[in-house]
Amino acid sequence: MTQGFAAPDMRRVDDVLSRYRQPVLDGMRAALDRPGVEHVRYMRYHLGFEDADGRPAGTTGGKMLRPAIVLLACEAVGGDAARAMSAAVAIELLHNFSLIHDDIEDKSQTRHGRPTLWTIAGTEQAINAGDGLFVIAQRTLLELADAGVPADRVLAASRMLNDACIALCEGQYADLGFEQRERVSQQEYEAMIAGKTAALLGAAAGIGAIAGGADDVTVAALAMCGIRLGMAFQVQDDVLGIWGEASETGKSASDDIRSRKKSFPVVFAFDHLEGGARDALARIYASPASPDADVTDVLALLDSVRARQAATSNAEQWAAQAIDTLRPLELNPDRREDLEALASFFVHRRS
């Protein structure tokens, strides 16, 4: 499965993710510290800063990949990470706004092992808290100006973020639509994840480069690198949604089969199965209920066309292309290696 793509240097990956984690978390807490604004309590709950009764709790369960990419990109182009910190915080907040609304739209009961916000606050307040978090993310991005980023660059960053958000909403529109459809083509699937996942990672890398003072060509290349990283990340996510270990992913094994998600391996199988085998898969995916026997059948059908290998190979191609995008650029060598380690991690991760 890992042919042609080296396993990640996990010490480097851990180092990258832990290097930026605390200042980003501090920035997120500061962004929600708004005296007189009460609905931030729902945001604090969602982020794991507080429990449902407003008592201090652990911290966010996310890997915080997006802010790491913002700050890596900034440093890679020779910028000071402190100048891009507002953008890193903004993008993690924005990602979480989309999770709050996704959880409502998908009727998800838990996230990172905790009850989702809408199950605690009600759908009405959860919609509104998501909106509020989106606003605070937008507002926080503009604080780049307070860290010395010139106004025209802050505007460019805000444009890039909002363009990514349009793609994000379009991806979610497509994903919700897929649930109503029997078949989804590979092309439709790719367009959906390009919006739903890759666009924001692209904006993360591009905005980091903008804040770091890069020229337009370098900004565009880093944004493209981020998009490709996002594609790799999502396809591997699809692999873990079917074959991941529950103990590592925090989700039940085969969750995506039970929920009939049209993820990469399933789309691939529909394209490569023939005759009765394809009819069998179609029959299962046309039925709403999902007994365990179905799961076993689907796994066998996916195996018969080597769907897992196809997905892994696809993720590796995206990651390789992401790294290729950076090749012509003059970047800080350490940060280039960090980005390469992240790319490798994205396709080898088990959670």
Add this chain to the structure above:
Amino acid sequence: MTQGFAAPDMRRVDDVLSRYRQPVLDGMRAALDRPGVEHVRYMRYHLGFEDADGRPAGTTGGKMLRPAIVLLACEAVGGDAARAMSAAVAIELLHNFSLIHDDIEDKSQTRHGRPTLWTIAGTEQAINAGDGLFVIAQRTLLELADAGVPADRVLAASRMLNDACIALCEGQYADLGFEQRERVSQQEYEAMIAGKTAALLGAAAGIGAIAGGADDVTVAALAMCGIRLGMAFQVQDDVLGIWGEASETGKSASDDIRSRKKSFPVVFAFDHLEGGARDALARIYASPASPDADVTDVLALLDSVRARQAATSNAEQWAAQAIDTLRPLELNPDRREDLEALASFFVHRRS
């Protein structure tokens, strides 16, 4: 009821609102014209540009007060309305994003006599379409830069818009919370409408002034004027929600009594009724069902403390203060008169 506050020159009001209407509508259509982005179809439906099947339909049923205030403020400070057009369009789109989500949160079935978006598209797609419209509004505001507004002024406009949106979400949080509570104080009510209604009108006026090139003091004064106009507008809205003519407002008479809304007259009555009369009102507002007999009883209780007169007088005070705010400023005299006519209209309108 109109003591001390002249009735509006309706020809001037009609002239103001119709002057800006078409270019703003054109700008809204252009903002939604995004090839390859499909979920804008839900926004077009909500705005009345298309019917549920995507066929061209009439046009938005709203009065489009907010964009008129943006453009009036811009011209009042000596700016060219064309420079502020993106902001006018952005604020009307943003207002409509909030209506899409409000309709979901309030379970409203109709708006302007048409089925609300969520009843057509489902809650999931309607949440997402609202998010998308919010993004497009944000993105459109940044196009002020393309009309020649300097980057630092565009940033200031975006900050002001997002600060207003935080207030908007906080107001909605409070309003949703009021539904669960027996009593709401006058102060809590005012804080709620300051967020839910007045903040965006304040941003409209302030951003118009920013785009028009005004200095900080003038921007702040116009923003304050807009906030006070918003307070007047909402209190009169509360009057119409109880005593408005269905044929004029497009809503059923006494709608707000049936829905147990804690609007100005009700909050006032709770503060001014005594003994058994207050208990009677409390009993009715504690019960979820709402027979017509209740409506008659509530109307009698409101009348007994002259709640309608109190609300009208409050709205007039806000409108008078809004006009006072502008007094020290050097403004285009025609546009000052337009703003004064709007202020008067806000408290005398019947729909």
